[in-house]
Each structure stands twice: as C-alpha cells, then as structure tokens.
Amino acid sequence: MKKTALIMAGGRGERFWPKSRKSLPKQFLSLTDDGKTMIQLTVERILPLVNMEDIYISTNRDYKDLVRQQLPDIPAENILCEPVGRNTAPCIGLGAVYMEKNYGDAMMIVLPSDHLIKYNKIFINTLKDACEVAEQGENLVTLGITPDCPETGYGYIKFLPETTLGRAFAVERFVEKPDLETAKAYLASEQYLWNSGMFIWKVSSILKNLEEYLPETYAGLRKIEEAIGTEQEPQVLEREFHSFKSESIDYGVMEKAKNIYILSGSFGWDDVGSWLAVERIRTSNEFGNVINGNAITVDTKNTIIQGGNKLIAAVGLDNMIVVDTEDALLICAKEHAGDIKKVLENLKICNRTEYL
Numbered sequence: 001m002k003k004t005a006l007i008m009a010g011g012r013g014e015r016f017w018p019k020s021r022k023s024l025p026k027q028f029l030s031l032t033d034d035g036k037t038m039i040q041l042t043v044e045r046i047l048p049l050v051n052m053e054d055i056y057i058s059t060n061r062d063y064k065d066l067v068r069q070q071l072p073d074i075p076a077e078n079i080l081c082e083p084v085g086r087n088t089a090p091c092i093g094l095g096a097v098y099m100e101k102n103y104g105d106a107m108m109i110v111l112p113s114d115h116l117i118k119y120n121k122i123f124i125n126t127l128k129d130a131c132e133v134a135e136q137g138e139n140l141v142t143l144g145i146t147p148d149c150p151e152t153g154y155g156y157i158k159f160l161p162e163t164t165l166g167r168a169f170a171v172e173r174f175v176e177k178p179d180l181e182t183a184k185a186y187l188a189s190e191q192y193l194w195n196s197g198m199f200i201w202k203v204s205s206i207l208k209n210l211e212e213y214l215p216e217t218y219a220g221l222r223k224i225e226e227a228i229g230t231e232q233e234p235q236v237l238e239r240e241f242h243s244f245k246s247e248s249i250d251y252g253v254m255e256k257a258k259n260i261y262i263l264s265g266s267f268g269w270d271d272v273g274s275w276l277a278v279e280r281i282r283t284s285n286e287f288g289n290v291i292n293g294n295a296i297t298v299d300t301k302n303t304i305i306q307g308g309n310k311l312i313a314a315v316g317l318d319n320m321i322v323v324d325t326e327d328a329l330l331i332c333a334k335e336h337a338g339d340i341k342k343v344l345e346n347l348k349i350c351n352r353t354e355y356l
Helices: 038-046 061-070 088-103 120-134 180-189 203-213 215-227 233-243 249-254 275-281 334-349
Strands: 003-008 055-060 079-082 107-112 140-145 156-165 168-175 192-202 260-265 290-292 295-298 304-306 312-315 320-324 329-333
Touching (some): 038 055, 088 249, 107 203, 156 260, 180 192, 312 320, 320 334
Parallel strands (some): 003 055
Antiparallel strands (some): 140 192, 156 192
C-alpha cells in the first residue's frame, strides 16, 4: 500500500519564547548542533519510508512561505494551509481528504513537526511494524514511548499486555496528564506508555472514524474534498474550516474508537517541550552549562544560555535559563520553565503584541 505522511506544523511553540515567535515558531528553528530546523529533520527522518512527493505539510497559512523556504523539495500542492487553528482532529481530517482525493486509499503516517528522534533506523523499523498492523482491517495505530520517570507533563496510554497483534498491544484507554502520585503508579504498573502524538492508519480507517465520532467535522471535510482542484476550493476551505469545532484527535476519536493498537518506541524520542530540552539535545560543558552564542560565565553552573552576537556575561548563576534575542531577553529559573507561557499571556493583556 502507498505510504504517505502528514506532518503537522501549525503550532506556536510558546514555551520557547522569545526565540519562538508568532512569525517564526519552534518547528522552524534550529535547536540541534547540525543547524537543521526541526521540521527539516522531521522530513529527512521519514524519507526512508515515504517518498518526498507523498509527504504533506499541514500548517497555518501564515507559515506557507516558511515551509516553502525550508522545504523546497515538497510539492507546493502538498502544503495544506489551514485558515484558522482548529486543533489536531480537523488538521488530520484535512490531510486525509486530500490524500483520498490523490490516492484513493493509502497508509497515512501522522507526525508532529517539532519532535526529535535520536535513533532514526529504529524509528523507521517501528513505523514499518505499525504500518503492517494498520493495514489489517480498520486498525488505528499509535506509538507510545516507554516511560523512564513519572512524568506529569505527558498524557499516558494504558495497553493490554496479553492482547497483541504482531509487535503491537491493544489499547485499553487514553488518560490525561496525571499528578505525580498517579504517574508513579502508572510507571510501577508497567502497563502505561507516554502518548507521543504519532499515528499510523489507512486514510479510509481514519475517515470512517471521523464520520462516526465527529460527524459535523466529517461533513465539512467532504465538502472540502469535493472542491479540491476547482475554483471554489479556497472559499470552501475557508468557510468549512472556520465552522469546525476545535478538537484534538485524542479526545475526538482515539478515546472513543475501537481497534486501537500501540507499539512501544525506544528510539530516543524527545518532544522538545520547553527550553529544558536543550540540555538533552546539546552537549553541556564541564560545569553543566549549555551555551550557544557569545557568552562568558563566572561561577555559573547548570545554566542554559542562548544568545547571538551580543556578549552575555553570567555571574553566579545556577539552574537558570537565559535567552537573548534582538528585542527581548528571558531570564528564568529552570523550575519555572513551564511558566514562560504566562509571559505571553501578560503581553497579550498589555497589548504588547510586537513581542509575540
């Protein structure tokens, strides 16, 4: 079966402010030593399995030029521009109807654009196994990450160890981000995996589930599909997408659907959720500092410094995050990295939108 990929690239990456902005969100930034942006790495990673002409990018229409600039080999017609953000269910549905229009039915691999994978060959082999499971019947397949700590920032998926199909386990249920004690219990049970947000299914399978569980969205998607390739396509896409309810694929479909399977992934996954991820993907010096840019440190340890040409002098810092850009400077204690989004909330309240 033809293998395709939908890469979701419409997010804002607010926890990477001030580098990540409305005009240049996280997925278009380079956070690794190789200088490649996260969306470029995502496309490169999938190429052993999916041809370039079968890769689709779903993004906000504000980012169309960024996608074309960073991914010049992606066919222009494969850049699907959402008129407005409506979460992952409409995003995935939009990709599915374009693929159905072009291929009839196909295997659809859905990937976020802002994850990093350390072991690409293991990742590709895991996807191949997932495709084999997804080809059987109307199975919906997801990849779970084997937890190594009681993480409270991820959703979890409970699987049934005794019910298998190939290398995949049947899914019992999806659960929201837990508190610490619940996360510890999940870890101890050895029956929960982190929800990676990566999915594999046939186009026909996901469309059938959208029809069953999100019928209004499905009806709008069919109207869009009918208009693809006609003069009415832009107007129909604009009208129908604005009418969609904002809904995640997890809540809208996966928590309700049957025939869900999960494969455990041990391929060095990182969702790069905040500036703390920089410590995991870049090399630290002998003092535990991760430095990028022009910086000098005195009695400073375990600190992330991200700058440019301007000299940053850090004295006596410990467990801090310092990010300097042309018009904004972030100074944040590591334990408050998750609160960076509150800065953006305050900027919106104060109508200081030039910093967003």
